[in-house]
Amino acid sequence: MDDLYRRYAGWLKATLRRQFAPDQAEDLVQEAYIRLAPYQAAGGIRHPQGLLLRIAQNLAYNQARRAGRERRRDARFAETSQDHGHHADAEQTQVVLYRQILEGLPTAYRDVFVLNRHGGLTYEQIAAHCDLPLKTVEWRMSKALALIAARMRD
Numbered sequence: 001m002d003d004l005y006r007r008y009a010g011w012l013k014a015t016l017r018r019q020f021a022p023d024q025a026e027d028l029v030q031e032a033y034i035r036l037a038p039y040q041a042a043g044g045i046r047h048p049q050g051l052l053l054r055i056a057q058n059l060a061y062n063q064a065r066r067a068g069r070e071r072r073r074d075a076r077f078a079e080t081s082q083d084h085g086h087h088a089d090a091e092q093t094q095v096v097l098y099r100q101i102l103e104g105l106p107t108a109y110r111d112v113f114v115l116n117r118h119g120g121l122t123y124e125q126i127a128a129h130c131d132l133p134l135k136t137v138e139w140r141m142s143k144a145l146a147l148i149a150a151r152m153r154d
Contacts, residue, residue, distance in 0.1 A: 112137055
């Protein structure tokens with residue numbers, strides 16, 4: 001292996017520097033020799049110069065593919081994060097709007113609506129709790145829903 005390194009390392013480094021950045025070329029030379037070792041151990045290599053160049057080019061190709069995948073993954077992540085940020089902003093805006101609409105409802109309508117939608121009480125339970133007829137609770141709820149819908153459209 002030492003003989004192969006002394007013989008071809010300078011040539012391989014010069015060849016790779018024409019195709020790649022100097023730092024990348026040096027890394028490719030080192031990695032190519034590491035990858036060449038099993039071939040050397042298995043037996044004689046007929047064309048070590050060609051094999052070294054092919055190994056180094058394949059390594060560079062794999063690095064470029066990996067970098068491309070990472071750039072695409074990072075772009076998707078940034079896009080997803082950006083979409084999530086917009087979604088979160090829109091969601092917060094809707095919450096604020098909803099609260100403003102609820103605060104703008106007349107107290108009688110708001111109480112019935114909140115007890116039903118946020119308190120989980122049935123109309124019968126609201127009627128008993130507020131000491132109101134069931135029909136009044138139903139009417140107030142329908143009015144509250146109509147007002148909320150109208151204000152959401154605005």
